[in-house]
Amino acid sequence: MQVEDEGIAPPTALIQRRTLHEQVAERIRDMIIEGHLAPGARINEAALVESLGVSRTPLREALRTLAGENLIDIRPSRGSVVRRLTPGDVASMLQVLAELEKLAGRLLCERATSEDVAELQAAHAAMMAHYARRDRLPYYKLNQAIHTRIAQLCGNPVLAEIQSGIQSRLKRIRFIGNRSPEAWANAVREHEEMMEALAARDGARLGEVLARHLMNTWDRVRDVV
Amino acid sequence: MQVEDEGIAPPTALIQRRTLHEQVAERIRDMIIEGHLAPGARINEAALVESLGVSRTPLREALRTLAGENLIDIRPSRGSVVRRLTPGDVASMLQVLAELEKLAGRLLCERATSEDVAELQAAHAAMMAHYARRDRLPYYKLNQAIHTRIAQLCGNPVLAEIQSGIQSRLKRIRFIGNRSPEAWANAVREHEEMMEALAARDGARLGEVLARHLMNTWDRVRDVV
């Protein structure tokens, strides 16, 4: 489940070969998500070339990739800027996510194998352990991973792709987002309900909970955007 | 409604300035949609550079853009290929479209101005005129335009963006797709129903019809993919 493999690689693991512009895109993506590149900020190619130690070609290709992900805007001849998310944008994304995850929930209940269910339940249990310790960051990561996994397992690859795209655009917001203890508890309760519905293979209910969960997420983050 | 302004430009109209890689991306996009670049075909950078008369830099930037639109796959060091749509991919896209347009229909009924409704009805009437003459291509274009416009008017920009992205990926399929007279008549009937629901501002019904319409579309095109 999207675990960073920090461990020792098996001897036969294929050695990772990544092109330079891929790595550059990832770095810039992280810089945006973690706020080192502020929304609305102009991206200076020369400065980034300097600090990353690459030439302009891979940097520019990376910028195109990020533009494709809607993380930046490229204005011809006038440089790139980090796209600014308005509250309306965030609400729109959550609304679409809610609709898509509702569909994913329905589909998942129809086709999930027992291994799929077990995997999600394991992730849920781990997340609850983090919640017990009020360990925000790992909780948050598993939370995202569970939603992503539901979309991946539902059998509709297009849905999964769009879901993860929106999710990553929202990452920055949720990363900052700070919840009150009650709001957090509510979110946890919704996750419990999801697991119940999944165990019962109740697609309609799972879809409904997922949609409600995401609409509530809007209330939980609306003041930080 | 997405009319190409072929007419005389007003004297103060800003002169269109498009970067080379934008134009290249558009050309290649058209080549893919119109089948001049077959699905699964390898894209030879040198050959395209030659035939388009540009250097590799803008071409490669265009390819990244297209990869962002999921029209091609870039395999590091091994070239780009036109992405092949399996029947499953098409079904997945239509399923997602159905869900999104259902939401769009609901939202539209809540917020549409009477001008919005009038615009859609005018487009519908024009489309029906083409149907009366069994004029396939203009019918098809207006059909797409109506769906796109519904997504645009619903007030959720993210939804509109995703809808148009999927729509353009499907263009190639529908472009080829040939319907039986009965299937066509059914599609027309569904469109009539949509307009009734819109006139009555019945969001639930409009959403339902849109979703049904798209699921039926799958039956109408499934044999051509």
Added chain:
DNA sequence: TTCTTGCATCTTGCATACGATATGCTTCAT
């Protein structure tokens, strides 16, 4: 003082060159 115009500098867009990697064919050994 304020607005406009011209110039200098900074930044981006495109072209080209070179090194690295993949792919297909030929050759040799079994």
Added chain:
DNA sequence: ATGAAGCATATCGTATGCAAGATGCAAGAA
């Protein structure tokens, strides 16, 4: 005859250079 290994060639990834356009500042006019 069949398979593997090595080499040649095609193609890709990256760096760099140059020219065109954008931005900011200063000087002059109203």
